[in-house]
Amino acid sequence: MILGASTFVEGVDNAFIFILAIAFFFLITITGTMIFFIWRYNKKRNPQPTQIKDSVSLEITWTVIPLILVLGMFYYGYVGWIPMKKPPEEGIVVTANARMWSFNFRYENGRISDKLYVPKDTAIIVNLNALDVLHSFYIPAFRLKEDMVPGLANNRTWFEATKTGTYTIFCAEYCGLQHSYMISEVVVMEPDDFWAWYDDPDAMVMEIPDDANLALLGRQIVERNGCIACHSLDGRTLVGPTFAGRFGETITVITGGQQREIVYDEEYVKRSIYDPDYDITEGFRPGQMLSYQDEITEDEIDLIIEFLKSLNE
Amino acid sequence: MSETTTSTKHVSFLEYQGKYKGILGWILSTDHKRVGLLYLYTMLVFFSLAAILGLLMKLQLIAPGYTIMGPQTYNAMFTVHGIIMIFIIVVPGLPAVFGNFFLPIMIGAKDVAFPKLNLASWWIYIIGILVVLSSQFIGGWPDTGWTFYAPYSFRTPANVLPALFGAFILGFSSILTGINFVVTIHRMRAPGMTWFKMPLFPWTLYATAWIQILATPVIGITLLLTVMERVLGVGIFDPALGGDPILYQHLFWIYSHPAVYIMILPGMGAISEILPVFSRKRIYGYKAIVLSSLAIAFVGYFVWGHHMFTSGMSGRALYAFSFLTFIVAIPSAIKVFNWVSTMYKGSLNLQTPFYWATSFIFVFMIGGLTGLVLGSLATNVHVHDTHFVVAHFHFIVFGGTGYAFMAALHYWFPKMFGRMYDATWANTGWVVFFAGFLTLYLPMFALGLQGMPRRYYDYLPEFHGGNIISSLGAILMIAGALIIIVNLVRSSRHGVKVSDKNPWGGKTLEWETDTPPTLENWDEIPTVSESPYEYK
Numbered sequence: 049m050i051l052g053a054s055t056f057v058e059g060v061d062n063a064f065i066f067i068l069a070i071a072f073f074f075l076i077t078i079t080g081t082m083i084f085f086i087w088r089y090n091k092k093r094n095p096q097p098t099q100i101k102d103s104v105s106l107e108i109t110w111t112v113i114p115l116i117l118v119l120g121m122f123y124y125g126y127v128g129w130i131p132m133k134k135p136p137e138e139g140i141v142v143t144a145n146a147r148m149w150s151f152n153f154r155y156e157n158g159r160i161s162d163k164l165y166v167p168k169d170t171a172i173i174v175n176l177n178a179l180d181v182l183h184s185f186y187i188p189a190f191r192l193k194e195d196m197v198p199g200l201a202n203n204r205t206w207f208e209a210t211k212t213g214t215y216t217i218f219c220a221e222y223c224g225l226q227h228s229y230m231i232s233e234v235v236v237m238e239p240d241d242f243w244a245w246y247d248d249p250d251a252m253v254m255e256i257p258d259d260a261n262l263a264l265l266g267r268q269i270v271e272r273n274g275c276i277a278c279h280s281l282d283g284r285t286l287v288g289p290t291f292a293g294r295f296g297e298t299i300t301v302i303t304g305g306q307q308r309e310i311v312y313d314e315e316y317v318k319r320s321i322y323d324p325d326y327d328i329t330e331g332f333r334p335g336q337m338l339s340y341q342d343e344i345t346e347d348e349i350d351l352i353i354e355f356l357k358s359l360n361e
Numbered sequence: 362m363s364e365t366t367t368s369t370k371h372v373s374f375l376e377y378q379g380k381y382k383g384i385l386g387w388i389l390s391t392d393h394k395r396v397g398l399l400y401l402y403t404m405l406v407f408f409s410l411a412a413i414l415g416l417l418m419k420l421q422l423i424a425p426g427y428t429i430m431g432p433q434t435y436n437a438m439f440t441v442h443g444i445i446m447i448f449i450i451v452v453p454g455l456p457a458v459f460g461n462f463f464l465p466i467m468i469g470a471k472d473v474a475f476p477k478l479n480l481a482s483w484w485i486y487i488i489g490i491l492v493v494l495s496s497q498f499i500g501g502w503p504d505t506g507w508t509f510y511a512p513y514s515f516r517t518p519a520n521v522l523p524a525l526f527g528a529f530i531l532g533f534s535s536i537l538t539g540i541n542f543v544v545t546i547h548r549m550r551a552p553g554m555t556w557f558k559m560p561l562f563p564w565t566l567y568a569t570a571w572i573q574i575l576a577t578p579v580i581g582i583t584l585l586l587t588v589m590e591r592v593l594g595v596g597i598f599d600p601a602l603g604g605d606p607i608l609y610q611h612l613f614w615i616y617s618h619p620a621v622y623i624m625i626l627p628g629m630g631a632i633s634e635i636l637p638v639f640s641r642k643r644i645y646g647y648k649a650i651v652l653s654s655l656a657i658a659f660v661g662y663f664v665w666g667h668h669m670f671t672s673g674m675s676g677r678a679l680y681a682f683s684f685l686t687f688i689v690a691i692p693s694a695i696k697v698f699n700w701v702s703t704m705y706k707g708s709l710n711l712q713t714p715f716y717w718a719t720s721f722i723f724v725f726m727i728g729g730l731t732g733l734v735l736g737s738l739a740t741n742v743h744v745h746d747t748h749f750v751v752a753h754f755h756f757i758v759f760g761g762t763g764y765a766f767m768a769a770l771h772y773w774f775p776k777m778f779g780r781m782y783d784a785t786w787a788n789t790g791w792v793v794f795f796a797g798f799l800t801l802y803l804p805m806f807a808l809g810l811q812g813m814p815r816r817y818y819d820y821l822p823e824f825h826g827g828n829i830i831s832s833l834g835a836i837l838m839i840a841g842a843l844i845i846i847v848n849l850v851r852s853s854r855h856g857v858k859v860s861d862k863n864p865w866g867g868k869t870l871e872w873e874t875d876t877p878p879t880l881e882n883w884d885e886i887p888t889v890s891e892s893p894y895e896y897k
Contacts, residue, residue, distance in 0.1 A: 059739055133676045195672050
């Protein structure tokens, strides 16, 4: 377990230590006692049993002592947990969007990223938003987890990172085929570095210099939106059809229950991103992908197309 | 009561020839002992199937990436493994097998109160199994997990409704068995057997039966609401229709948490039978064990929220649930103290059932103590939905209920089949199984603390070490299970015949009947004058 990466760690780990210390004490003592009894009172060594009367005071003793101990555990658990439920008034607000099977993070200035970049020692308030099914936002290094529930308003959590570095974000709630690949990272930076990243004008795209590598920009958009969780770049079949070597080909799709042949062109790509269930490539299931209408602009789609073309080379 | 007269004296129930011959003489028999064995054989078949699925899953996890199967197959396997193990094996579990077989004998009755209903329960159980399993394969491989959480499960077109319907049918079997046992215990105890002279296994069956009757109907409610949603389009669980997926989780756990106590309580009862017999001592704290069983059954209704600490439920509800979860831990602790005290100054007869019973206490303690980690709010947030939870419930449900089942089977086997198993093979099987079990599940606690989520087809390299050990443990454990099963199956037909009707020196009534028992157990209903377990 990674130590000292968020303000929650100490409280949670104290609860772990308190509970596990008591647990180990009882486990070792009781198991030791059983083994001693088996050695001392086995039939060979102790042929004649001694009958012993029940004792109410003993029963009360071993009811009350564990009761006090578990109340202590309840207390430690409560104290370590309550800060998680009390987000501060001020902080950086980020909206975490989860869909099968990727995360993305939208900042207040409109910047979108597939990784969560945050400054050290600053409260980050995370609005949790699930677009399709249940997901869960889990950062083990921060001892933080909260489910992302579709349709649940004002679902939020928060944290304050205390050590720079890169930590894994998992989806902890089972969400289907690629659940175990729904992984992202939180990158904790020095505040100056973060603000430089945050305000980086180049990151806001769309002013493309003449010599820019359009395919590379397209690839970044594809990665940022988690497309490659389902669409491979090397011809393998995942949840959806591969991106490799398809652009310009004639493909067979099912449209409104009818099979038809169409060309994999600009128009098809755009329709597939904004209305994924309209044409379903033969052999694949509908209902697996949600529209990216609000997430990917038409200008970005042009870049994606450049990237798809580059995969034919 | 069966209509047959007592001309069947001293013919074992295994050989008794009723109206039907051959297999019909079994699947149409209302004899509680034959019904118990029908459940045993059904469970053996499905347990083997689900255990193989479990082994394949562990083999997949022995290395990151594709090892022996793809993600869709893996997801299907953990779903079917969970559904079979929970709904078909451990929920009916000990009550269906040993409750049916021994409850009437232990309280000095000739059968359960409603023998025909009892047989009907088994038939409903079989129908439920068929519906649940077939539902899982309509419309492709199942991949929802045994919890069927909305809205993911609602996206798979034909899955949830029939699965819930199957669980509902299985639930009916459970309810009917519960009603049968409650009436049997209330009305049919032998003369002189007052409530507090009743052995502890029937006591735990009694507590369990009430949970079965009162908690199981919640499945029916859930089913009804799902039908309203799917057929009438009323938004209840599915956010796409304006429903609330958290409501589904509440309803699911309002049944499924008490169901955990349905699974474990009868196991505790079986352990409470075995320890005094092999210690040659009165059970320590008889009344404390009875009262703690009733307390578990009661408080167990109010703790379901601890499955949902990170679900988005209100904070105030959460600490109430956490508090109650700690309270429900106390009765289990009381039992452990009493069991260990029973061994104090005894004359311990070190035989296979005793080994299973003491190892039960060990694994049950690990399961219970790690449950405290999950009951506490701060620590739960970190380990919820990780391998820690998987390890915890396998320690309770497989370690607890499974070990108690094996203890009970090795304890009552000579009475049930009139033959004895090979003790050397039985002990060997236990050692291999126990070693494999610990190697399989202990590393999962570490993986969970490290942060490895559950239901994971693939994992990051940092989780590799724990998974290798765990997978090797799975192979060892399955080898142990194989030794145990082969030994028992072989011995039920070819084992040495038992001449003594009381080979372990038990004090409860089942050891006073013939071995194996006759059709109606008793020529004459016995009269009871002293408490069970009165060793001198």
